[in-house]
Amino acid sequence: MVKLFCAIVGAAGSAFPVDIDAGQSVGDLKDAIKAEKKNDFKDIDADKLQLFLAKTEGGAWLVSDSEDVKKLKKGEKTVAVEALTSEEKELQGESGLQKVLKGMLKPSTDQIHVLVVADRECLEVQDAEIAPHPSRKRRWDKLNEVLDKNKKAKKAAGSTGFSYVSFPEIDSIMPATKYRPSSKPIPDEKLDALHRYFPILIKAFGDIITGKRLHFIVPVLASVCALFDGGVQILAEETVIGKRVHGDGAFEFVLKRGEKRVCIVEAKRDDFQQGLAQAYVGSEALADVEGLPKVYSIVTNFLEWVFSRSLDERIERATPVMMVMENDVPAPESVKQIAGMIYSILSEDN
Numbered sequence: 523m524v525k526l527f528c529a530i531v532g533a534a535g536s537a538f539p540v541d542i543d544a545g546q547s548v549g550d551l552k553d554a555i556k557a558e559k560k561n562d563f564k565d566i567d568a569d570k571l572q573l574f575l576a577k578t579e580g581g582a583w584l585v586s587d588s589e590d591v592k593k594l595k596k597g598e599k600t601v602a603v604e605a606l607t608s609e610e611k612e613l614q615g616e617s618g619l620q621k622v623l624k625g626m627l628k629p630s631t632d633q634i635h636v637l638v639v640a641d642r643e644c645l646e647v648q649d650a651e652i653a654p655h656p657s658r659k660r661r662w663d664k665l666n667e668v669l670d671k672n673k674k675a676k677k678a679a680g681s682t683g684f685s686y687v688s689f690p691e692i693d694s695i696m697p698a699t700k701y702r703p704s705s706k707p708i709p710d711e712k713l714d715a716l717h718r719y720f721p722i723l724i725k726a727f728g729d730i731i732t733g734k735r736l737h738f739i740v741p742v743l744a745s746v747c748a749l750f751d752g753g754v755q756i757l758a759e760e761t762v763i764g765k766r767v768h769g770d771g772a773f774e775f776v777l778k779r780g781e782k783r784v785c786i787v788e789a790k791r792d793d794f795q796q797g798l799a800q801a802y803v804g805s806e807a808l809a810d811v812e813g814l815p816k817v818y819s820i821v822t823n824f825l826e827w828v829f830s831r832s833l834d835e836r837i838e839r840a841t842p843v844m845m846v847m848e849n850d851v852p853a854p855e856s857v858k859q860i861a862g863m864i865y866s867i868l869s870e871d872n
Contacts, residue, residue, distance in 0.1 A: 526629055528555055528636040530562065531607055534597035534765045535811045537634055548573060548622060549615035555638055561813045563640060572639040573613045574606055577626060583633040591634055595763055607637055655834035662767050664695045665806060669769045689795035692802050701838030703829050705862035706869055708749065713858060716745040720852050735824040736774065736788055743775060743786065746864045754779045754868055764807035771804015779868050783808060789823040797821035798828065805832040818867050827860055
């Protein structure tokens with residue numbers, strides 16, 4: 523199995539991973555890409571997609587922090603990308619992936635491996651079809667006024683980072699109403715490994731303090747995602763650049779199951795207000811880019827968990843849930859409650 527990070531040429535958005543067996547064909551990869559981005563390619567047959575390797579002249583993969591990739595994610599097409607997607611370099615559907623990838627460095631994270639080209643008119647139709655709900659559009663208009671006003675956060679493409687948007691500004695635009703997430707029961711034995719792991723972490727890292735908390739958050743997320751037997755992807759260090767939303771968001775993790783997205787933001791230095799501002803701007807950018815009517819977010823420092831969701835007509839936020847500690851170790855019932863809330867969101871319960 524190989525994980526290939528793909529990017530759509532000419533359409534703003536994040537790179538997305540596709541897992542595929544190296545023994546399969548380019549045609550199979552097209553099917554997998556269409557399945558992964560069914561909103562973008564809803565009216566486009568898989569065989570109509572054109573695929574190209576994102577390799578440089580030296581044979582290396584395009585790296586995520588290169589100017590070419592940054593512009594690619596904003597929907598721009600550089601000279602380098604233009605050259606990589608020339609007609610003679612198109613991958614043929616009947617070709618085997620092993621042959622196509624022969625001689626290339628092993629694909630890894632922080633790279634782009636496949637460039638996807640579709641009929642531009644089809645993509646424009648898709649953009650029109652996923653026009654936001656009127657209430658969400660009004661929210662975006664107000665949000666953009668604030669984002670555009672913060673000139674010091676302006677970036678080359680006119681995108682304002684979340685870091686220069688304060689929570690009071692965000693809260694004045696989209697004040698949250700009450701959210702009451704449920705907690706779906708998880709069999710005790712499914713969390714036994716997690717309970718055994720926490721004492722090991724505490725012994726290795728010491729107290730659960732700022733700078734170490736992400737190491738405690740990850741096992742909770744992984745334990746819940748494991749309940750779905752591979753049906754949930756955990757995307758790490760995800761950045762989303764808005765199209766109609768003039769801002770971007772950065773998430774420590776995004777949990778992805780079908781059309782459901784749960785964005786995880788660490789409340790660094792226990793600054794929950796800034797974490798919420800980051801989560802809310804990022805959630806709107808993600809709803810914009812992927813055409814989603816609902817995006818969930820969790821802001822946490824491990825000891826406190828704040829669950830929110832961005833809906834078309836409103837923002838909802840739950841009362842913070844505390845991770846109760848017993849003898850300096852997370853209490854099993856507290857872990858079970860929080861894990862169950864994440865489990866419920868990823869299930870069809872919310």
